[in-house]
Amino acid sequence: MKLFNTAGPCRPEMHYMLPPLRRIPEAIALIETMGYFVLHAPRQTGKTTALRALAEELTASGRYAALQFSCEAGEVAGDDFEGAQRTILASLRSRAETSLPPELQPPPFSEVAPDGFLLYGALKAWAEACPRPLVLFFDEIDALRGQSLLSVLRQLRAGYAERPHAFPASVVLCGLRDVREYKVASGGDPNRLGTSSPFNVKVASLRLGNFSGEEVAELYRQHTTETGQVFTDEAVAHAFEVTGGQPWLVNALAREIVEVMRVPATEPITAAHVDAAKERLILARQTHLDSLVARLMEPRVRRVIEPMLVGVPGDEGADVTYDDDVSYVRDLGLVLTRPLRIANPIYKEVIVRVLGNKAEDQVMDEPRAFVLPDGRLAWRKLLRAFSRFWREHGQALATRMPYPEAGPQLVLMAFLQRIVNGGGYIDREYGVGRGRIDLLVRYPYRKPDGTRAEQRRAMEIKVWRRGQKNPLKKGLAQLDVYLGELGLSRGTLWIFDARGKLARKPVRKEDVVTRGGRRVRVIWA
Incomplete structure (x- = not known):
């Protein structure tokens, strides 16, 4: 039986998968015109699978000798560019020996070359000896660092004019980021190339996108065809909603349901199964999610994410590097743009849970204490408990949050997560530019x-900062709209007073009715 793959390249005989070449339709035309180009996408989106399939098809056509190989082993070389080149050539040769027929494999590489031109000489010799034009896919190219990456890019540029007879006809650099973001030591900011790119021969930058809703359905239907187990339309739609079509997440959800939760094959897979699998993935924090979490403390990432959690615009216009930072965080897969937002609901959950870990650890209340005899959540009791928690711990915890500007929001969400976790779900919406976060707590029970x-x-969260107007009026209007969208008649508005000595103490409550006739409990903290 085939499986949903969450580790390494997909193999058609083993894994459910979409046609990989369909995901990079522009590549063939660029290769046929001897283009040097970049293919970039966040981790675990199917880059290597697509490149291998393309290399195999090109070689099988009889027109090219095409090879995909990884540069990742060269990372340990750091700035030792000679060592990095030898590692890359060893990886290239190893891959060629298993992927190409003998007549297309590279000749022995010379160990003697001018400083910094070992790779250039090897590729030149191979292109001259090979009976077909060479097409090379440098996978994980941005694993290289500093002078090693700079040297490789410059050697490829140096050989560009000699293609196809004395250098590869087409070269594809594949990695996490576009070439403008490759970290090289170029005498300036080590995070940016500067104005003079060492790979200015590229003709295009392609980005491998997420799955569409139709593609998620197509992938899941393969499981139905093989086993007879149906993913309901609601389950497929919900899977697309919570993953945003991110390929690893789409596969991981299905794998969790089918292989780990072991939903019987005779039972249809529902949206409830998707919710349960989502929660399990978040709690398990598998490698894919952990690799994203590790980025949250990077200054460039924080500069983009923290304002989103606060609900205020970022630093557009403050300096020219902000847009670069947004592009960088987008290339990592954490955000989408136009409008700027967290890439998918699962990442939203992971981000706030990780950032709020310290606060959640301080919550001593037992979740079961907030469940009524009929299985519903004791909402008013929960609100009172958080008010008490905020009085005792809130201010101190908020100032110690990894993103202190979002401290109050993170503390409240951490408390809710501790109480709701395991029995319900929290949906989050960040009102970027509107100074708010909207939360919807969903708690399943039986009648x-x-x-x-x-x-x-x-619930809506707002923070009243020094120099700002009282946010009550605007908050009520925004919450009124949010409640209307949800079809709810009541809600809660939390206003954290962060004006220092001007702040109103202690926690107080008032009940108001919005213009739309909805009842709102306003809590000032």
Whole structure:
């Protein structure tokens, strides 16, 4: 039986997969015109699978000798560019011996070359000896660092004019980021190339995108065809909603449901199964999610993400590097642009849980203490408990958050997560530029007749900072709209007073009715 793959390149005989070449339709035309170009995408989106399939098809056509190989082993060389080149050539040869027929494999590489031109000489010799034009896919190119990366890029540029008879006809650099973001030591900011690119011969930058909703359905149907187990339309739609079509997440959700949760093959897979699998993935923090989490403390990432959590615009216009930082965080896969937002609901969950870990660890309340006899959440009791928690610990915890500007929001979300976790779900919306975060708590329970039901409670978070107007009026108007979209008649508005000595103490509450006739409990903290 085939499997949903979450580790390494997909293999058609083993894994459910979409046609890989369909995901990079522009590549063939660029190769046929001897283009040097970049293919970039976040980790675990199917880059290597697509490149291998393309290399195999090109070689099988009889027109090219095409090879995909990894540069990742060269990372340990650091600035030792000679060592990095030898490692790359060893990786290239090893891959060629298993992927190409003998007549297309490279000749022995010379160990003697001018300083910094070992790779150039080897590729030149191979192109001259090979009976077909060479097409090379440098996978994981941005694993190289500093002078090693700079040297490789410059050697490729130096040989560009000699293609196709004395240098590869087409070269594809594949990695996490576009070439303008490759980290090289170029005498300036080590995070940027500067104005003079060492790879200015590229003709295009292609970005491998996420799956569409139709592609998620197509992938899941392969499982249905093989096993007879159906993913309901609601399950497929919900899987696309919570993953945003991110390929690893799409596969990981299905794998969790089918292989780990072991939903019987005779039972259809529902949206409830997707929710359960999502929660399990978040709690497990598998390698894919951990690799993203590790980026959150990078200054460039924080500069983009922190304002989103606060609900305020970023530093557009403050200096020219902000847009570069947004592009960098987008290339990591953490955000989408136009409008700027977190890439998908699972990443939203992971980000706030990681950033709020310290606060969640301080919550001593037992989640079961907030469950009513009929299985619903004791919402008013929960609000009172957080008010008490904020009085005792909130200010101190907020100032110690990894993103202190978002401290109050992170503390509240951490408390909710601790209480709701395991029994319900929290959906988050960041109102970038509107100074708010909207939360929807969903808590499944059973009615007296045994049928499934879901309790829903909506909340908006605002912070009143020094120099700002009282946010009550605007907050009520925004929450009124949010409640209307959800079809709810009541909600909660939290306003954290962060004006220092001007702040109103202690926590206080008031009940108001919005213009839309919805009842809102306003809590000042």
